[in-house]
Amino acid sequence: MTNTLTLPEPEAEAAPAPASGARQVRRRLLARKSALAAAAVLGLLVLLALGAPLLAALEGQDPNAYHDTLVDSARGGVPFGGFGGISAEHWLGVEPGTGRDLFVRLLYGARISLTVALGATLVQVVVGVAVGLGAALGNRFTDSLLSHVTDVMVAMPLLVFAIALVAVVPADFPRPVLLVVAIGLLAWGGMARLVRAQTLSLKKLDFVSAARLTGGSSWRIARRELLPSLAAPVITYAAILLPTNIVLEASMSFLGVGVKPPTPSWGQMLSTATTWFRADPLYVLLPALMLFVTTLAFTVLGDGVRAALDPREASRLRVGRSRRTSRTSGAGGAQ
Amino acid sequence: GPKQGGDAQGGGGAPKKGGTLTVLNRAPQKQFDPARLYTSGGGNIPSLVYRTLTTRHRANGAEGTKVVPDLATSTGTPSDDAKVWTYKLKDGLKYEDGSPITAADIKYGVERSFAPELSGGAPYLRDWLIGGDTYQGPYKEKKGLDSIETPDAKTIVFHLKKSEGDFPYFATSTQFAPVPKAKDTGAKYAEHPVSSGPYKLVKNTGDGEQMLLERNPGWSEETDKERHAYPDRIEVKSGLSSAVINQRLSTGSGADAAAVTTDTNLGPAELAQVTGDKKLADRVGTGHFGQTDYLAFNPKAKPFDNPKVREAISYAVNRTSVVNAAGGSSLAEPATTFLPDQKSFGFTPYDHFPAGATGNPAKAKELLKEAGYGDGLEITLTHSTAQNFETSPEVATAVQAALKEAGIKVKLEGLEDNDYDEKIHSVDKQPDLFLAHWGGDWPSGGPFLAPIFDGRQIVKDGANFNTARLDDPKVNDEIDAINKITDHDAAAARWGALDKSIGQQALTVPLFHPVYKRLYGKDVKNVVISNWTGVLDISQVAVK
Amino acid sequence: MTSEPLVAVDGLTVAFPTAGDGAVRAVDGLSFALAPGGALGIVGESGSGKSTAAFALLGLHHGTGARVTGSVRIAGHDVQAAEDAELRRLRGPVAAMVFQDPLSSLDPYQAVGDQIAEVYRTHRRDASRRAARARAVEVLDRVGIADAARRARSRPHEFSGGMRQRALIAMALALQPRLLVADEPTTALDVTVQAQILGLLRELRDETGMGLILVTHDLGVAAGSVDELLVMKDGRAVEQGPVRTVLDAPREQYTRELLSAVPRVNVRRAPLRAPEADGAVLLESTGLRREFGRGKHALTAVDDVSLTVRAGETVGVVGESGSGKTTLGRMLVRLLEPTGGELRYLGRDIGGLKERELRGFRSELQMVFQDPVSSLNPRRSIGESIADPLRALGKLNDNQITSRVRELLERVGLDAGAYHRYPHEFSGGQRQRVGIARALAPEPKLIVCDEPVSALDVTTQAQVVALLGELQRDLGLALVFIAHDLAVVRQVSDRLVVMRGGRIVEEGPADSVYEQPRHPYTQGLLAAVPLLEPAKAPA
Amino acid sequence: MTGYFLRRALGAVVVVLVLSAVVYATFYIAPGDPARLACGPRCNPEQIRQVREQLQLNDPVYVQYWHFLQGIVAGHDYSTGTGVLHCDAPCFGLSYQNNQQVTDLIIQRLPATASLATGAMAVWLLLGTGTGLLSALRRGGATERVLTWLTLAGTATPVFISGLGLLMLFCAYLEWLPFPSYVPLTDDPEQWAWNMLLPWAALGLLESAKYARLTRSSMLETLAEDHIRTFRAYGIAERSLIGRHALRGALAPVIALSAADFGSMFGNAMLTEMMFGLPGIGQLLVTSTQTIDLPVVVAVVMVTGTAVVIANIAADVLYAVADRRVALR
Ligand SMILES: Nc1ncnc2c1ncn2[C@@H]1O[C@H](COP(=O)(O)OP(=O)(O)OP(=O)(O)O)[C@@H](O)[C@H]1O
Ligand SMILES: Nc1ncnc2c1ncn2[C@@H]1O[C@H](COP(=O)(O)OP(=O)(O)OP(=O)(O)O)[C@@H](O)[C@H]1O
Ligand SMILES: [Mg+2]
Numbered sequence A: 001m002t003n004t005l006t007l008p009e010p011e012a013e014a015a016p017a018p019a020s021g022a023r024q025v026r027r028r029l030l031a032r033k034s035a036l037a038a039a040a041v042l043g044l045l046v047l048l049a050l051g052a053p054l055l056a057a058l059e060g061q062d063p064n065a066y067h068d069t070l071v072d073s074a075r076g077g078v079p080f081g082g083f084g085g086i087s088a089e090h091w092l093g094v095e096p097g098t099g100r101d102l103f104v105r106l107l108y109g110a111r112i113s114l115t116v117a118l119g120a121t122l123v124q125v126v127v128g129v130a131v132g133l134g135a136a137l138g139n140r141f142t143d144s145l146l147s148h149v150t151d152v153m154v155a156m157p158l159l160v161f162a163i164a165l166v167a168v169v170p171a172d173f174p175r176p177v178l179l180v181v182a183i184g185l186l187a188w189g190g191m192a193r194l195v196r197a198q199t200l201s202l203k204k205l206d207f208v209s210a211a212r213l214t215g216g217s218s219w220r221i222a223r224r225e226l227l228p229s230l231a232a233p234v235i236t237y238a239a240i241l242l243p244t245n246i247v248l249e250a251s252m253s254f255l256g257v258g259v260k261p262p263t264p265s266w267g268q269m270l271s272t273a274t275t276w277f278r279a280d281p282l283y284v285l286l287p288a289l290m291l292f293v294t295t296l297a298f299t300v301l302g303d304g305v306r307a308a309l310d311p312r313e314a315s316r317l318r319v320g321r322s323r324r325t326s327r328t329s330g331a332g333g334a335q
Numbered sequence B: 001g002p003k004q005g006g007d008a009q010g011g012g013g014a015p016k017k018g019g020t021l022t023v024l025n026r027a028p029q030k031q032f033d034p035a036r037l038y039t040s041g042g043g044n045i046p047s048l049v050y051r052t053l054t055t056r057h058r059a060n061g062a063e064g065t066k067v068v069p070d071l072a073t074s075t076g077t078p079s080d081d082a083k084v085w086t087y088k089l090k091d092g093l094k095y096e097d098g099s100p101i102t103a104a105d106i107k108y109g110v111e112r113s114f115a116p117e118l119s120g121g122a123p124y125l126r127d128w129l130i131g132g133d134t135y136q137g138p139y140k141e142k143k144g145l146d147s148i149e150t151p152d153a154k155t156i157v158f159h160l161k162k163s164e165g166d167f168p169y170f171a172t173s174t175q176f177a178p179v180p181k182a183k184d185t186g187a188k189y190a191e192h193p194v195s196s197g198p199y200k201l202v203k204n205t206g207d208g209e210q211m212l213l214e215r216n217p218g219w220s221e222e223t224d225k226e227r228h229a230y231p232d233r234i235e236v237k238s239g240l241s242s243a244v245i246n247q248r249l250s251t252g253s254g255a256d257a258a259a260v261t262t263d264t265n266l267g268p269a270e271l272a273q274v275t276g277d278k279k280l281a282d283r284v285g286t287g288h289f290g291q292t293d294y295l296a297f298n299p300k301a302k303p304f305d306n307p308k309v310r311e312a313i314s315y316a317v318n319r320t321s322v323v324n325a326a327g328g329s330s331l332a333e334p335a336t337t338f339l340p341d342q343k344s345f346g347f348t349p350y351d352h353f354p355a356g357a358t359g360n361p362a363k364a365k366e367l368l369k370e371a372g373y374g375d376g377l378e379i380t381l382t383h384s385t386a387q388n389f390e391t392s393p394e395v396a397t398a399v400q401a402a403l404k405e406a407g408i409k410v411k412l413e414g415l416e417d418n419d420y421d422e423k424i425h426s427v428d429k430q431p432d433l434f435l436a437h438w439g440g441d442w443p444s445g446g447p448f449l450a451p452i453f454d455g456r457q458i459v460k461d462g463a464n465f466n467t468a469r470l471d472d473p474k475v476n477d478e479i480d481a482i483n484k485i486t487d488h489d490a491a492a493a494r495w496g497a498l499d500k501s502i503g504q505q506a507l508t509v510p511l512f513h514p515v516y517k518r519l520y521g522k523d524v525k526n527v528v529i530s531n532w533t534g535v536l537d538i539s540q541v542a543v544k
Numbered sequence C: 001m002t003s004e005p006l007v008a009v010d011g012l013t014v015a016f017p018t019a020g021d022g023a024v025r026a027v028d029g030l031s032f033a034l035a036p037g038g039a040l041g042i043v044g045e046s047g048s049g050k051s052t053a054a055f056a057l058l059g060l061h062h063g064t065g066a067r068v069t070g071s072v073r074i075a076g077h078d079v080q081a082a083e084d085a086e087l088r089r090l091r092g093p094v095a096a097m098v099f100q101d102p103l104s105s106l107d108p109y110q111a112v113g114d115q116i117a118e119v120y121r122t123h124r125r126d127a128s129r130r131a132a133r134a135r136a137v138e139v140l141d142r143v144g145i146a147d148a149a150r151r152a153r154s155r156p157h158e159f160s161g162g163m164r165q166r167a168l169i170a171m172a173l174a175l176q177p178r179l180l181v182a183d184e185p186t187t188a189l190d191v192t193v194q195a196q197i198l199g200l201l202r203e204l205r206d207e208t209g210m211g212l213i214l215v216t217h218d219l220g221v222a223a224g225s226v227d228e229l230l231v232m233k234d235g236r237a238v239e240q241g242p243v244r245t246v247l248d249a250p251r252e253q254y255t256r257e258l259l260s261a262v263p264r265v266n267v268r269r270a271p272l273r274a275p276e277a278d279g280a281v282l283l284e285s286t287g288l289r290r291e292f293g294r295g296k297h298a299l300t301a302v303d304d305v306s307l308t309v310r311a312g313e314t315v316g317v318v319g320e321s322g323s324g325k326t327t328l329g330r331m332l333v334r335l336l337e338p339t340g341g342e343l344r345y346l347g348r349d350i351g352g353l354k355e356r357e358l359r360g361f362r363s364e365l366q367m368v369f370q371d372p373v374s375s376l377n378p379r380r381s382i383g384e385s386i387a388d389p390l391r392a393l394g395k396l397n398d399n400q401i402t403s404r405v406r407e408l409l410e411r412v413g414l415d416a417g418a419y420h421r422y423p424h425e426f427s428g429g430q431r432q433r434v435g436i437a438r439a440l441a442p443e444p445k446l447i448v449c450d451e452p453v454s455a456l457d458v459t460t461q462a463q464v465v466a467l468l469g470e471l472q473r474d475l476g477l478a479l480v481f482i483a484h485d486l487a488v489v490r491q492v493s494d495r496l497v498v499m500r501g502g503r504i505v506e507e508g509p510a511d512s513v514y515e516q517p518r519h520p521y522t523q524g525l526l527a528a529v530p531l532l533e534p535a536k537a538p539a
Numbered sequence D: 001m002t003g004y005f006l007r008r009a010l011g012a013v014v015v016v017l018v019l020s021a022v023v024y025a026t027f028y029i030a031p032g033d034p035a036r037l038a039c040g041p042r043c044n045p046e047q048i049r050q051v052r053e054q055l056q057l058n059d060p061v062y063v064q065y066w067h068f069l070q071g072i073v074a075g076h077d078y079s080t081g082t083g084v085l086h087c088d089a090p091c092f093g094l095s096y097q098n099n100q101q102v103t104d105l106i107i108q109r110l111p112a113t114a115s116l117a118t119g120a121m122a123v124w125l126l127l128g129t130g131t132g133l134l135s136a137l138r139r140g141g142a143t144e145r146v147l148t149w150l151t152l153a154g155t156a157t158p159v160f161i162s163g164l165g166l167l168m169l170f171c172a173y174l175e176w177l178p179f180p181s182y183v184p185l186t187d188d189p190e191q192w193a194w195n196m197l198l199p200w201a202a203l204g205l206l207e208s209a210k211y212a213r214l215t216r217s218s219m220l221e222t223l224a225e226d227h228i229r230t231f232r233a234y235g236i237a238e239r240s241l242i243g244r245h246a247l248r249g250a251l252a253p254v255i256a257l258s259a260a261d262f263g264s265m266f267g268n269a270m271l272t273e274m275m276f277g278l279p280g281i282g283q284l285l286v287t288s289t290q291t292i293d294l295p296v297v298v299a300v301v302m303v304t305g306t307a308v309v310i311a312n313i314a315a316d317v318l319y320a321v322a323d324r325r326v327a328l329r
């Protein structure tokens, strides 16, 4: 068949290590300070995105209002005043050329960027897992067919197709949804390969054979026996896909097929900010920083979740740290 | 007001021959066949290789909008109400291989531009020459076009269907470059064109991305008053991003010190940076090209069939934010006239719907109420998604923000550039309101106004530019009348008057005229930027 | 020469931190000594801390998070106090270790000879590359690898299991260590190969005078190879003394239990009930065949196997590793599709049925898997795993299922409250019981037990064997009992099948095969079984 | 073995054909009329009709596609007006834009893209793998943390930002490097390398985080393997333990994934190429997409698709060669 090669999960193992229930997973997750911090950061980002209108009202600004008097028209529209025009009215300064408020645009941008990133990643995970499982569990023909379809997807130059897709779809189709679908449906090849490879090796394990002997359907086996074990590698891979998707959205904006103006997104902000490196560094830095923080948070959280799903991680915890979590330990008298 | 434009001269000292000039460009010179180049695009690198019957006067500013003889001894002798144009070739004209340039070669050059294999180019030859509308080029119709006569090797006569006082301007385009029939390789000619200009093409790789031009021994300075050809070699590197081009020019290390660009402006961000740096600011040339960026209506569609709505929008527009979105006041000048503010176009100032610097939403609301839209109005504005600072999302959002003040809710429809281009120029699919821009094929009112407002130029299934579908016999007659005038200044005045009177109908909302800021390398001398193209003229540049 | 012992362990305690509170004390206050040239066997049930103790001898717990207290002295080196550099000097030349699993203990990417040469050169800095390589060939030759010069260039995957284990011993030998620590060196091997390796160890000791610590759970293996014996339980030494004394006159109750649990190949099975030779035919295979791969790489794992299993009887299947036992077993329950031959269940040909068509009677044919680790889903509680077949049957409601699972758990000797616990919370033996409970749940007619006890220590092994016998008696199950340990099989089987190279070489009533083996291969197998009591030869 | 390759080659052909058909169809229905674009900005209907005929755009789409495939296998003759242009197999047709042979266009641009992909791969192998190794062996160190953040930042930064940033820093501000301008390797290897340095860095950085994570996990996994324990028990120093025994096993999946990614760089490095003005395949793809130059688009996608498929086969083979325990199937 086609290749079984994919990004192996960090700390992948031949036979999955013993794990335990959701409660223990949560406990282990809570024991990781870094994961908690990452979750907090992400929670904050989501809150900021959701609360954008409130915060905008608090600042007293509108994301699309022009402020012609705040920019130096003769000098390419660079904001007056230092640091990109930061002032009491405009907490993070204003956009060059238009004078639109950057703080509010950044917040509203989070809505789109997080939606697109999470949505597209979700689509990739769902399609990738479905196709990967289908290929690994199906018969020779299904496997060959799905693997070839996966190959076609992987071989597609993504951006060009995204451009074509956006051009083909009617202009009044909601753009964020289109971006989610375009990115999600074009870039699931890696996920499918990962899932297929992992499933093939899981399939060799006896507990899957045992499940077959119960006379359950393939779907039942996949759901009960395979999906839980696939969670760890899928989460790790998804944490890498997520920033890639945000960057993809930015690249699509750069090529003119991103969100529709005047809607802001971090990607759109980055793509218009490109040339402002020197004249107004803050303009570039702000969205770039948001992107980086999001990436970091998702990576750290993904690591945390993956580790929490891996019970071997428990014995890796240092003794000193484990004592602190002892109070929460309730389930099962593990040795 | 009067333009001082193109004042840059580059580094001090008299220009000398020698050295290598580097051209850093964005777009590769994909087309190099003289038949396929479009007039206004055909003036840069191709103009170093192809000489034409007439040419642009290579001078700064308004002086550069003049047309002057090139291969011909004059800009052309009109007869029969400017329906017949006769040219005589200069003596001693040679190709790169030393063979003489003949009038038959120029005729052949014009004819081959009709071949579908060599598509591209401007529509004027087809529209103007007798028999041009059906002629299929010399490959299919060997006998050639009867409306071009070459009574002897040095004389060429063009017979037109109608009077065209602007013919000398049109004769600057590369279709009027000589092509020796024996050397013509059809679609492959561009790979090895036979040079009549000061340079010949030595290398062309990557589909026009990297080119090397060297001196053409067949060219003699005596026959060419316009091109200087100071550098020994010209190296073209394209496919670069504009940010990189400007950064390279400002850093100017190595070969970049002797570099220019012919297709890249300073963007707003770069301008902000350059103006803060005296040394860099000295290396910026300013150019004007006759162009207007405007809002185009379809006055046949609701609600724009109501002149009051169009007027309301004219009043509501905030030109300051539009100009800012287009890069700020150094890169765009607010426009209230359709004609560019240059004398050669016949610029006549007017402002029929004074919106002031930042728009007059009160007046707009009033007009809307009168038109029956007192409760507000919802419209769609179509624009391109290309980031060109002209028809781009930024400008559209600026319009959107201004109209909001007047109670007009604007929905934006951004189209991918091809889609946009096809839609706005299609009679059937044309959006009702969209951002458009129009530049003159040469600095005259004719090519500026006629395609947009001449009712006979409404093209049903080709590229239509009369997007207002104006078909007013009075306008049409006036256009015909002015076309008969061969005195440019006299014609200009009438074009100006025509523009002013059409303006009253509010068929368009002129927004701004772009201004070009061209950065060049620190070793570059003799910088000439004419108002014909607004482009830095590489035939004038010296690097020593 | 000093009178100092080669190994002196005093009050050794090793504790592993755990996620919950505190730590697991794998070794708890262990003390023993070994004179130069002596041989000590460490025996005990699984999880009793044998390996952990052995690792401590070489300081292998350094830097792992395990807390080690007490003192370990090897040939005068204080292992506990030693710096990394000193430890490195100790490991190899003074004390060398041979690990349990020869499959994974060698670098898969490098030639075996190079690996030995590398170890040699690490400690003999003056040795040239060439000399090191020559030494590698020499020791490989010494451990009985034919054509050693050529085979030294092979990679581990080109070696058989026995050869790999020999290579590991050769690696130890290259440095002529004063002490060899062998951690279950033969558990992964067949009896015949095991006999060779044990013989080799004996020879080497005689030749080089090195000391030996042999860690094993097989008392038979220890019996023939060591002078002293140490019995461990829960990290502590239960009994210690000369091997014959401990085996013949055990002082401790635990040792006695351990000894009595060891299956004897030369003892007849106690009849469960009156033999009903004419039970109805349940499963019948004729000329069953299974190939893997295609074309040139095709391998026939099972070839022309004809077998009949009657209701209520136990058919034992023995044979060396790779002889096709598992493949046969999986075909019998139709986890694998046969490539040829016929397979009849209650008269119906099920050999070629599709997965969907099999569903109807899937639950009637069950299997207990060889590997207790991989046969339970680590992410689901054991109760859910056992309940699965019941759910799939769809006859019972949730409450009934839960009470049935509790009943099953108790039936196999587990606490009914274990329902919500996860596999990793159980020992190997317990997991195997869970596997049996799962197989029993749908009330099958036949269970194929694939080496159900080979991963277990003798006591647990005895318990599981007894359990299976009991269940069979109570429920009238038919069993196919696969194992490579002939003694275990003898305890349970009515009939015996001996496999080799995918074919059946001998078949017959268990007692007659054991007592009068006809095929030379069967005879060889029986002769290689290590015996606790050397005096008594098989009858 | 031959059987394996035959099977894979057949699969590759199928994949590339399907890919080309999908592209053909997509761009066929995408807005924009190639004839109009080729004709020029102000064409009258008659001209457009002539050009459409000239480009054979009047045939039904499947006929056009069939002609396209025919050209690849058998070559094609085109009229230049004055003569006949032989386009030898594999002929991907002529560009709608300027009648250039698409095959030539692609061949001219392959070296730049190959250079970019090769160097970027070196960067992600060095930076990504290095970071991964460091974090596997020395968890929690400051260097490791900084490098990890750097690679994550690289992944989270679009190349049009990081590329420009690198240019500004190294070429404009520090002036350590000339502004990149592609010099073919065959012309001047040294200049080639200097000019490619920044594009390599920008693209390599984008991929590094993935490799850092992969390497780290792979290394930890290998270090936990039994054979490592064997050598540790024989007093082999930690350094040679890692260098000689762990690295190879740990890097096998990294190398294999690199091979696969190397292939996909051919079609996906377009933004890097645009940013640095590299005359590569990706840039060609973008410009031809913009002008709906169908033969070029489809041909480029077929070439990049082939690169991906070949790279995947190479990845599988490399993996099997590196790790003998894996069998090709
Ligand atoms: N790294 C570890 N972390 C936590 N507990 C461990 C670790 N290694 C071993 N143990 C525990 O220590 C105890 C002793 O394990 P050890 O491997 O020494 O047993 P053993 O006697 O060798 O058993 P077997 O015969 O199965 O090999 C067991 O309960 C085991 O679960
Ligand atoms: N899925 C498979 N693909 C290819 N070969 C296989 C497969 N399963 C088993 N084999 C091969 O078939 C032969 C018989 O294997 P099987 O597992 O049945 O042996 P076994 O008698 O159970 O051995 P052991 O005692 O080691 O468990 C072996 O050579 C093995 O390598
Ligand atoms: Mg052990």
Ligand SMILES: [Mg+2]
Binding pocket: C325, C326, C327, C370
């Ligand atoms: Mg087996």
